[in-house]
Amino acid sequence: MHVILIAGGWSDEREVSLSGAKKIRTALEELGHRVTFFDPAQDFRHLVRTAREADFAFINLHGTPGEDGLIQAMLDKAGCPYQGAGAAASYLALDKGASKEVFETLGIDTPPWQFITPTQGADTPLALPLPVFVKPNKGGSSLGMSLVRTAGEFPSALSKVFAMCQSALVEIFIPGVELTCAVLGDRPLPLIMITPKAGAPFFDYENKYAADGAEEVCPAPVSDAVTRLVQERMLAAHNALGLTGYSRGDFILAADGTPYLLEINTLPGMTPTSLLPRAAGQVGLSFAALISELIRLGLEERGR
Structure with missing residues (x-):
C-alpha cells in the first residue's frame, strides 16, 4: 500500500x-x-x-x-x-477534564480534581487538599506539569500551565505505584509498572524518554486480581470514550489496592523506549507486527 x-x-x-x-x-x-x-x-x-x-x-x-x-x-x-480513534473520540480523550467526567459516570475511580481557566485567573483558590498535581488540561508527555506541595507554589504552577494551555487540571496527589495499561483492538495488554529514577518527583518528560529514565517492568509484578481489575477498567474507559484500534491509560495503584485512572492517550508513543511496543512484545508482537495490526484494525474500522 x-x-x-x-x-x-x-x-x-x-x-x-x-x-x-x-x-x-x-x-x-x-x-x-x-x-x-x-x-x-x-x-x-x-x-x-x-x-x-x-x-x-x-x-x-x-x-x-x-x-x-x-x-x-x-x-x-x-x-x-x-x-486509532476518530475525530470526536480523540478530542474527548485529549481533554482530561471531559474524560474524567466520563470515567466518573462509569464509576471508574479517578483522583479528585479541579478545573481552572485563565478567566478565573492564576490567583484562583485551591479547592483540594495538598499536595496536588497541576498540569495542562490538554497535552501529554508530562510537559508543563508541577507537583505542588505548598499553597505558595500554586499560583506559579497555574501560570506555567496558562503559558502553554488555556485550561489547567488540578488533581490530588495519590501516593502509590504507577501502572499503565494498553488496549489493542478489543483486548487489554499486560500491565507495565513504572518506577521513576531516584530523585525524580514523578514520571516526568526526562523519565519517559531518556535512555536512563524510569524503570519499566512488564508484566507488572502485581497480583492477578489487580491485573484483571486494571484491565477491565481500562477497557471500559476505552469503550466509553468511543475509542477504536488502540489506546493506553495511566493508573496509580493506591496503598488500599484501588487503581485510579489518570488519563488515556489515543496516540501512544512509538519511540524505542515507549510503553505500548513493550506491552505488545509480551503477547508476541514485534514492532513491525504491531504496526501491521494497527493498520489492519484501521482498515477494518474505516477502510475504503
Whole structure:
C-alpha cells in the first residue's frame, strides 16, 4: 500500500513524534509499504490532497494537532483510512477534564480534581487538599506539569500551565505505584509498572524518554486480581470514550489496592523506549507486527 506517515506537527511534543516516526517508517518499509512522510508543520495546506492519493495514513502526532482530532477529521474528508480513534473520540480523550467526567459516570475511580481557566485567573483558590498535581488540561508527555506541595507554589504552577494551555487540571496527589495499561483492538495488554529514577518527583518528560529514565517492568509484578481489575477498567474507559484500534491509560495503584485512572492517550508513543511496543512484545508482537495490526484494525474500522 501507499502509506503517508504523518508526524512532526507544531506541539511541544514535536521531537518525540519525529523520533518515533523513524522507527515506524522502517517497519512500514519492512512490511512492503511505500511510505510518504508528511509533516503538518511544513505542508499543512496539502494534507487532504496528499491523503486522497494514499491508501492509508499512519498518524504519529502528539498533542495538537493529532490527538485533538483535527488531522483525523481532515483524513475523513479525504476518505483516507487511518489507525486509532476518530475525530470526536480523540478530542474527548485529549481533554482530561471531559474524560474524567466520563470515567466518573462509569464509576471508574479517578483522583479528585479541579478545573481552572485563565478567566478565573492564576490567583484562583485551591479547592483540594495538598499536595496536588497541576498540569495542562490538554497535552501529554508530562510537559508543563508541577507537583505542588505548598499553597505558595500554586499560583506559579497555574501560570506555567496558562503559558502553554488555556485550561489547567488540578488533581490530588495519590501516593502509590504507577501502572499503565494498553488496549489493542478489543483486548487489554499486560500491565507495565513504572518506577521513576531516584530523585525524580514523578514520571516526568526526562523519565519517559531518556535512555536512563524510569524503570519499566512488564508484566507488572502485581497480583492477578489487580491485573484483571486494571484491565477491565481500562477497557471500559476505552469503550466509553468511543475509542477504536488502540489506546493506553495511566493508573496509580493506591496503598488500599484501588487503581485510579489518570488519563488515556489515543496516540501512544512509538519511540524505542515507549510503553505500548513493550506491552505488545509480551503477547508476541514485534514492532513491525504491531504496526501491521494497527493498520489492519484501521482498515477494518474505516477502510475504503
